[in-house]
Amino acid sequence: MTTSLASEPSTPPDVQESRSLELASYGDRVFRWLLTLGALFIPVLLGFLVYELWQGSRLAIGEFGLSFVTTSTWDPVAEEFGALPLIFGTLISATIALVIAVPLSLGVAIYLSEFAPKSVRQPVAFLISLLAAIPSVVYGLWGIFVLIPLLRTTAFPFLRDAFAFLPLFQGPIYGPSMFSAGIILAIMVMPYIMSVSREVLLAVPDSQREAALGLGATRWEAVITAVLPYARSGIAGAVILGLGRALGETMAVTMVIGNRHEIAASLFAPGYTMAAAIANEFSEAVGDMHLSALAYVAFLLFVVTVLVNAGARLLIWRVARGSGIGSKAL
């Protein structure tokens, strides 16, 4: 192309074309430059965020060091701070949420993509995406006025009687508790896990189902032995998305968890999470050390979230190699 242009510079159509090409390539370069800038913005923002958290928490880090992570006192008056109950609460409430949400969401996703009649699929999928749009404070209010009274009078006494031998289900029942928070979180992350895993299941090619059915699998066996394994890494991605939500959720959790800086064996006892503590105490914190301790908690929340996500991804990456879809997305 270039050589032919150079050899016959007088031909008008070619010149015209070369000019428009040049223009296009100029536009290309600008566009590419803009996009690169946009992409660069993310690591820069992240770095800035980490830096700010670090700066804000320097006072507390200098004072408590790593013992901040291992101690449980939280006394703003004496300016003694330890975040272990918060870390514990964050991890436990997210775990309860996933234990409840993952099987339920997968069940719904499998039903919607494999078994439901056509007239049911779309409406239900739409309702699920609506659930995801409800503000978390609404979930929190619903938790206080509906869920907690319900749990306190029915599910909690039942669990306490049925599993009395487990320390998890012993002790007095207040209502606001780690368990309530886990359930609220489960309800909140379910729409995400459901809709993503439904999409993933719909993306499994029919040829996989036909292969399984053609070899004598029942519909159910085809789902278990062919469809789910094919989709496993994508489903794992959906679970990670839910996990991220559960770790960081603030408002609804703080409304139902009881907000007590304490590690209790019983799930019926109140607890606290990192996000909830920051939201609750930041406006009332007056001492520099208290503020700095909260910034330290934010920093830790960031670290915990990154570590949990990285760990989950690593796990999936090792399990899902060679599976059909989604492995590239992770």
Next chain:
Amino acid sequence: MSATVRPKTSFVTTPRATLAPRPPAVSPSERGTPAVDIRGFSFAYGDRQVLRNLEFSIERTAVTAIIGPSGCGKSTFLRSINRLNDLIPGTRHQGDILVEGRSVYAPGTDLVALRQRVGMVFQRPNPFPKSVFDNVAYGPRLNRLVSRRDLPDLVERCLRQAALWDEVKDRLEEPATGLSGGQQQRLCIARTLGNQPELLLMDEPCSALDPIATQRVEELIFELKRDYTIVIVTHNMQQAARVSDFTGFFDRGELVEFDDTERIFTSPAHERTEAYITGRFG
């Protein structure tokens, strides 16, 4: 299902219960009964009639090719034999198909047992994203055909039958998706053989393969017909001529002509058949 009275052939009747031996070689006295008997079979998707009153039979341990223009119902016919069309809502049928003397459409037919007896190879290779071994072992495990101890032997035998053993024997634990397209298709054939079927259905098994891989699959089909009854749907008339013993020509859902392959391709009885095989339409 398993309690049905069987003729003397000892094909797998209770696939989930017992270790079933390979069907014995067919004795000459059984040559007379067809492997598949299609009796006035019609099929429709909703209002669209796809197959019209098909009436013919398919001979045992031979290759029968079904040819015809696109949309003539070839694939639908093939998928009627193992009832894979059942997945589509709103289908209707009339008549019946008998595989080794047993009705496919009788009420109460065990679809799982049927599909274990009637294996299918699809247009595009569709191995599971599992290891090579697990692909072949899928059917036997699902239908509990052999004990865990005998599984490796069965897998090896199937891979050998599918002429794939030498290429994959050192990578049985690697994902099947890493094989080439031709190898994947032969793996899918091996996977079907793992179920020890009575009948093999092949739906344009070479349409996604390059010429060399196609040739290997055709050679394989030629080998397999010593032990299996094979029905192959193909767009490729040269392929039908090369691999099959009998050929049926379908047009607009009807069986126009069914005869020895040689006869069909040298002196077809019907004008439409001749027009199709000489490339005047389709």
